[in-house]
Amino acid sequence: xxxxxxxxxxxxxxxxxxxxxxxxxxxxxxxxxxxxxxxxxxxxxxxxxxxxxxxxxxxxxxxxxxxxxxxxxxxxxxxxxxxxxxxxxxxxxxxxxxxxxxxxxxxxxxxxxxxxxxxxxxxxxxxxxxxxxxxxxxxxxxxxxxxxxxxxxxxxxxxxxxxxxxxxxxxxxxxxxxxxxxxxxxxxxxxxxxxxxxxxxxxxxxxxxxxxxxxxxxxxxxxxxxxxxxxxxxxxxxxxxxxxxxxxxxxxxxxxxxxxxxxxxxxxxxxxxxxxxxxxxxxxxxxxxxxxxxxxxxxxxxxxxxxxxxxxxxxxxxxxxxxxxxxxxxxxxxxxxxxxxxxxxxxxxxxxxxxxxxxxxxxxxxxxxxxxxxxxxxxxxxxxxxxxxxxxxxxxxxxxxxxxxxxxxxxxxxxxxxxxxxxxxxxxxxxxxxxxxxxxxxxxxxxxxxxx
Numbered sequence: 001x002x003x004x005x006x007x008x009x010x011x012x013x014x015x016x017x018x019x020x021x022x023x024x025x026x027x028x029x030x031x032x033x034x035x036x037x038x039x040x041x042x043x044x045x046x047x048x049x050x051x052x053x054x055x056x057x058x059x060x061x062x063x064x065x066x067x068x069x070x071x072x073x074x075x076x077x078x079x080x081x082x083x084x085x086x087x088x089x090x091x092x093x094x095x096x097x098x099x100x101x102x103x104x105x106x107x108x109x110x111x112x113x114x115x116x117x118x119x120x121x122x123x124x125x126x127x128x129x130x131x132x133x134x135x136x137x138x139x140x141x142x143x144x145x146x147x148x149x150x151x152x153x154x155x156x157x158x159x160x161x162x163x164x165x166x167x168x169x170x171x172x173x174x175x176x177x178x179x180x181x182x183x184x185x186x187x188x189x190x191x192x193x194x195x196x197x198x199x200x201x202x203x204x205x206x207x208x209x210x211x212x213x214x215x216x217x218x219x220x221x222x223x224x225x226x227x228x229x230x231x232x233x234x235x236x237x238x239x240x241x242x243x244x245x246x247x248x249x250x251x252x253x254x255x256x257x258x259x260x261x262x263x264x265x266x267x268x269x270x271x272x273x274x275x276x277x278x279x280x281x282x283x284x285x286x287x288x289x290x291x292x293x294x295x296x297x298x299x300x301x302x303x304x305x306x307x308x309x310x311x312x313x314x315x316x317x318x319x320x321x322x323x324x325x326x327x328x329x330x331x332x333x334x335x336x337x338x339x340x341x342x343x344x345x346x347x348x349x350x351x352x353x354x355x356x357x358x359x360x361x362x363x364x365x366x367x368x369x370x371x372x373x374x375x376x377x378x379x380x381x382x383x384x385x386x387x388x389x390x391x392x393x394x395x396x397x398x399x400x401x402x403x404x405x406x407x408x409x410x411x412x413x414x415x416x417x418x419x420x421x422x423x424x425x426x427x428x429x430x431x432x433x434x435x436x437x438x439x440x441x442x443x444x445x446x447x448x449x450x451x452x
Contacts, residue, residue: 323374
């Protein structure tokens with residue numbers, strides 16, 4: 001297993017000025033610096049990359065390479081360390097953080113991105129020598145990376161997938177789901193995910209799939225393996241579809257909203273579920289605490305030519321003018337179910353975050369139910385694999401809430417995913433489901449009705 005970051009550098013950092021490096025090293029230097037932020041301070045990858053001085057001057061191709069490299073390292077740090085460690089005569093000292101990260105990056109280029117060995121080795125040897133912090137490991141890096149290129153693949157491929165997770169998360173998954181399932185989940189999030197799209201109600205998913213070289217999954221999501229630049233995909237300008245993981249599209253579908261119904265989408269950003277609800281012809285209010293993220297919802301609605309009322313507010317305090325027919329609550333969580341798409345999220349969270357976010361979720365769940373009219377329905381979901389943020393909520397909520405009843409999900413509502421329906425009637429998707437088709441995010445979903 002991989003130790004969680006200390007959030008403090010092991011020794012003073014000696015930055016490398018981007019102007020001091022040749023242009024062909026800028027993408028790698030940006031990735032290396034961003035990775036240090038991810039592992040040492042829990043900084044989101046995109047924020048770390050965008051904050052680099054060389055980022056603004058890099059072209060689209062170099063930016064894509066930097067992000068792909070950094071994401072590859074974040075997804076499989078344990079396996080990369082194993083491959084590098086097998087080629088070392090003795091471990092690097094604990095203080096050699098930059099050298100260790102540079103060797104991870106070099107190994108990732110060789111073993112994951114399939115960069116030609118001479119190009120990867122030469123670049124990382126040069127970068128190793130570009131900072132006083134790692135210059136003493138320059139010759140070592142040359143020898144080690146050449147060995148990795150020759151015989152590192154075998155060690156890398158047999159590494160335990162759980163070793164790619166922070167220790168606390170690997171231990172939790174093993175305890176909650178069993179070692180075999182935990183390893184399958186960890187392995188499922190170790191590679192880049194496919195692109196998933198949700199089509200507008202009146203659009204034909206089969207037609208869109210044929211146009212973009214994808215396929216239609218049993219639940220209606222359109223999937224294609226190559227992501228590329230989303231804005232260049234057919235149908236984007238006209239709003240025929242929006243990007244949304246297959247699992248993330250399920251909660252709104254299970255709410256079964258009809259034209260003319262009054263609906264609230266709580267914690268709405270980035271807006272995929274809001275678009276799904278608005279496309280039914282319902283009267284939708286999207287509530288989001290973060291005003292900047294609400295702007296993204298607004299932009300997505302405009303592109304899809306859909307409308308909803310937008311409210312910047314804390315969903316726990318906001319109340320509708322009149323009781324609602326339906327509420328969708330996608331509560332804030334640790335997002336451990338989305339590590340296929342956001343691998344850095346594992347390093348920005350701590351185990352104590354599970355408990356603190358569970359308290360927020362319980363408060364939001366109570367508030368969401370209070371918005372319903374008699375006979376109204378609520379779908380509660382989180383994109384977490386932690387039971388405290390999913391399964392544990394429902395028995396406690398039903399016990400404390402008169403007039404609340406679980407509305408079990410039936411297999412006919414979940415084509416191709418019947419194994420995601422728990423005996424209790426709620427839903428648990430995991431990254432290792434649909435593994436042969438590219439997997440899906442981990443979600444917990446429960447549907448509740450107000451009986452009185």
